Amino acid sequence: MSEPDLVAMAALLEASGQYRVLRKLGERPVLPVPEGEKVRVGLFVDVETTGLDTRRDEIIELAMIPFRYGLDGRVYEVMDPFHGYRQPARPIPAEITALTGIDDAMVEGQDIDPEAVAAFAAPAALVIAHNASFDRRLLERFSPVFQTKPWACSMSQIDWKSEGHEGVKLAYLAAGAGFFYDRHRATSDCAAAIELLARDLPKSGQPALARLLEQARTSSWRIWAENSPFAMKDKLKARGYRWSGDDAVPSRCWYVDVAEADKDAELLFLRQEIYGGDIDPLIRKIDAYDRFSDRC
CATH class of the missing domain: 3.30.70 (Alpha-Beta Plaits)
Structure with a gap:
């Protein structure tokens, strides 16, 4: 079946009022930057780890996706990602493999170069994570560059519930926004979160990133x-x-x-x-x- 046929079928289902259609997340188009607009580079990060202890558990997967945004919170371009696996000192627990799909064979012999990570993160004016209190602590242990950056949390610093969402987990937010993605894979999580930030909030109409920037700038x-x-x-x-x-x-x-x-x-x-x-x-x-x- 052709793509136009699928699009027409999805539109027909939605128009009936009896169905909700979730579309697979694709690449976000590059938008032109208005003349004179000041832009910054944001960096969305996500880690998969051997557990939830930020002092003892280890990173087994890291993804970082930079994006260009205006000071008003408009996202203009999503850039090429950084991705790597890392073999931890101990075997990956079975419950982590069940959650993430990452097993010992996938990370065997793999490493992530802290200097490469630092160089990739250096241009960022702001680092964002969905649960920054977890990702920041782990990444600051991994590379000092993350201690020098301002951080924001897309989970806790936007009042998603007041905007009509039923929860703050990334998958819930994506479903509420009408799309789905490959969950619990670091690069996909980053791309999904940036897509949410690039969209206008459903009730206020404000860009989600603009709301996040307001909170990040506030002491x-x-x-x-x-x-x-x-x-x-x-x-x-x-x-x-x-x-x-x-x-x-x-x-x-x-x-x-x-x-x-x-x-x-x-x-x-x-x-x-x-x-x-x-x-x-x-x-x-x-x-x-x-x-x-x-x-x-």
Whole structure:
């Protein structure tokens, strides 16, 4: 059956109101850059690993796709990718192979050159990942170049649910946007995420990348409730505070990240409702150069 016939059939199904059609993700066309428009290079990254421990598990697959974008969030060109496999020190767990399709035979004898990765990432004005708190920590262990870059997270820094999506997983977002792709393969994941960022959000009409850039450019504050009364733990948790583990600095205390505009109100909340007096909590300003890293 010819391509025009398939397109016509898909249109007919959609017009009936009884079907939703998912189209396979293809190459995104290159758009002309308006005269005088300033463009930057973004870099979308994705890793597949031996597990979820960012301190101990290893990268077994890395993909990076650069793309050119305008300061208003319009994506003009998706460029050639970087891709590599890497043999870890230990066999790949069976559950990882089941999830990703990557087995020991695929990575045997393979390596990823950190210097090649650094050179490829060097032009990027912004690094993006879908779950940057995971990818950034692993990639900073792999190459120091990622410590020098501002980062953004396409999963947590766009309010996908308010735009009508039912979840934030990449596959859910893609299905909601009307396309599908080869899941849990690093290059395909990057391409799918860039496609989502290049599209307008369904309710606001704003380019998704524009929304992400707004969030990436905004500083926030981390506020720690050190030595807070044990009886206040439920109140802190209900307000969005999280517990820092033994490896964090400071360790074993509640903390929250708030926007610049909310900092004073949060400090007042701690003084009035948690400590019952005038205290000076530990606070730290966080921007895209540290956000999602082990440094904060």
